Amino acid sequence: MPNNHFKRGELYSVINGMASTAVARRLQKNFRNAGLEITIEQWSVLYHLWKEDGLSQQELCNRTFRDKPSITRLIDNLEKQQLVKRVASPTDRRINLVQLTQAAKDLQQITIDLANQTMSEALVGVDKKEIEIVKSVFQRVYDNLTLTPVEQLN
């Protein structure tokens, strides 16, 4: 089957490069145009903290799909910009709880509006059912590659 030899690699290119890169770049550009100095990676961390403040770094790893060194440095940079602060957990001294500052809270509304607007631009002509399929395929892909065989049965 030499003819569909490249097809899955092709799909890999599509999933990994094109669209996600384009969306990320646009959102970053929209932040910059609005005079906001944060990166999309920093925003993605803040996003989870807006939903639930005071998460541990480990929990942020899980929710943002990043490894620990990545979160360490993102938090370093967010701390430099005074958007979060590390607070030692009172019950377990290994754990840092990451807490939003007022400056970060002030960013929530405007940046989420920009993200929503960016996704609206991105999704022109794409209907809801298709979006649901994309999400379910991605969840499935993620589960296929990260869950143990036993977990996949649930």
Added chain:
Amino acid sequence: MPNNHFKRGELYSVINGMASTAVARRLQKNFRNAGLEITIEQWSVLYHLWKEDGLSQQELCNRTFRDKPSITRLIDNLEKQQLVKRVASPTDRRINLVQLTQAAKDLQQITIDLANQTMSEALVGVDKKEIEIVKSVFQRVYDNLTLTPVEQLN
């Protein structure tokens, strides 16, 4: 509408983080397990050269959705590993044609097999029609964000 306030941002997280990261990590791991020293980014450049050898750096930018500095440095690293060489275009001295070495040609079959196998693992339980929808949505998203309004009419 406070309740679906996060939905598009949520989708952004999904598109940009989860699945593509998981696939990339798994493919990189499979390369490493097979004793192959190349990164997936380098592989994605080789992939386009296997389809058509001797592309210019600009053409590689277009096909891999990367900017020029990224390609410059990927080619630098591929050259260090003696997988490609830059050859000046005979007709336009600004242009570098990027040509595969024999070592790179030898990587084609094994790495494409690994990529196909990785995508097969990733896509367990996902049917062809869903894959087509993901691809078409991503093409649409890419076009929405990169084409001029006039081009979008075509």
Added chain:
DNA sequence: GGCATATAGTTAGTTATGCAACTAATTCAA
């Protein structure tokens, strides 16, 4: 109690990305 193991987080080193500013070669138009 004390040692092995596990967990939370950091650091070092390499690769990659994006932007801005740059050089060199080419094209086009006055």
Added chain:
DNA sequence: TTGAATTAGTTGCATAACTAACTATATGCC
């Protein structure tokens, strides 16, 4: 035909990614 604008590629700087190796704290078992 020469000088402005365009195109191809490179370099510098900042941020971010992954791996491996590390420290510190907590847990669990004897």
